[in-house]
Amino acid sequence: MSSFFGWGARLGAMWNENKGGPWGPSGGGSEGGGGDGGSGGGPRSPWGQPPRKRGPRGSGGPGSVASFDDFLKKSRDRFGGRFPTGGGTGDGRPYWLYGLGVFLLLWLVFTSFHRIGPQERGVVTLFGSYSRTLQPGIGFTLPAPLESVQKVDIQAVRTADIGSTDRAQENLILTGDQNIIDLAYSVRWNIKDPQFYLFQIQNPEETIQEVAESAMRQAVAGVSLDDAIGAGRSEIEQRVQILMQQLLDSYGAGVRVLGVAVKQSDPPAAVNDAFKEVSAAQQQAQTYMNDARAYALQLTAKAQGEAAAFDKVYAQYKLSPEVTRRRMYYETMERVLSRVDKTIVEAPGVTPYLALPELKRRADAAPAAPEAAPAR
């Protein structure tokens, strides 16, 4: 439909050229004027009514039409007079032409003015050739068949997800030390140059996906397994971003890579248990060391305490060595001997009586012992 009217407009322009009129955009402009006139007076189609009729219509046209009926009658007369053979169908024509005029007017308005949102840019092509980029606001272009606008959202952050955090679907990647990790990551990007984005690459989104995979593999191949699943993640992210940007720029893709986020970087499920063993071993080693440290603290504290006690006593001892020594001796002996069984053998050379109080005490203490004691 649109192409038909597109051709129609062009045909109108051609007609004007045949009559020596202007070609191209100015022809379109005169159409616009004709359409405007149509709302007040008769509809004017550029080809339906050749320009040579302009004179008579100008005098008797728009000004003298009092009512719609009148206008219908006049136009019927006009066409009836002009085409005697087509008189039978003449009734429908004015409506048709009027509608066509309105349609053309709307067509011009809708295809010439473009509302570009704040996050958008409009890429204008004149007969397919890139002309300019419309900034946000209302942009004006030539009507549809001449210039066309492709709106591109350049602010929206698009995401390409590669791999999934789902355990069932593993995205295995080889690391530099020939180990394998399960990696899921996403790439955030937006459009830097809309015309490059539109014209340079056949399938930009797929390209970004592939470039991301390639760059990620390259980056991961440069690090060891431990780095890939641990501390090296942010470095990988940065490297991938830089690599991707370089590659896409070399294609002229007009894309800006905003960031790469590693969502998951784990050992594959098949070897996960072995990795858990490692962390268990780490815990175990920590436990050993904690125990040892506790023991060490205890030991040194004890040593320090004893040393300090000795120092204090020694300081006193130094003041009067002999007395202190004696005092300590007696005090200790008191404490010791008051709590143990004692036997003192008076005279030298006397064999001690062997029915020692100890035996008796043993007999008292153990109920099973009495039989043993008398037997002795």
Added chain:
Amino acid sequence: MSRTVRNPIVLAFVAILLLVLIGSTLAVVPETKQGVIVRFGEPQYIVNPYKRGETFGKTQAGLIARWPFIDRIEWIDKRILSIPMERQQVLSTDQLRLQVDAFARYRIVDPLQMFISAGTEEKVSDQLKPILGSALRNELGKRQFAALLSPERGQMMENIKTALNRVAGQYGAEIVDVRIKRADLPEGTPLESAFQRMRTARQQEARSIQAQGSKQAQIIRAEAEAEAANVYAEAFGKDPDFFDFYRAMQSYELTFINNGSGQEQGRSSIILSPNNQYLREFQGRR
């Protein structure tokens, strides 16, 4: 003007004729396409051909005119296209199998050549696909598995690109880039043995961590003991004789009184000789 010219049917006919004429004369060349003008099956010239480093808007895209009904336009994509490649099994020099997924990006730089030799982009793609595969196998087959993961990879890709470009030139195409997307161990034994290797490596690590832990623990203990000995020596060394006495007193107390815990473990009973130092005064003489 005669009546026939004014006749609406005649007018409509002329209009349609003009429309068709214009439609087959004028053509819109978009930025994304280049066209080969073919006259009776004979390619004549190219519209909007790719030129290195041209900017959009300065290309030959736009409205063109050609001879109606005689000239036909064959559209050829001007953008960067991709060659999809199925996974390839590659055998490295150290007899390791790898599943490789690669992609190549190309662009038609000589549409005429391409039109004559292939016809459509799909055919170019189809022609290049097996060559990409074999170039990849050749290049990777010359290397060790480890080289695939090294920075040398960049050089390999350059070699593949060069090899592919030689063929692509015949189709009027130029390879922009060749890259390995995935390089995986094939399912089954190779993958399983890699997993096994990872597992054992981890177990080894676990054991070494454990051993290191107990080693550290031992060192910590020994250090503490050494420090304690040092503290003792420093304090007691001031007067070894007094230390001997002091420590003996402590020791007697501890051994004979059982530290007050009062358990039935080795009750002490002491037989004293009157000559004992403690009983010196007991005897009333010195």
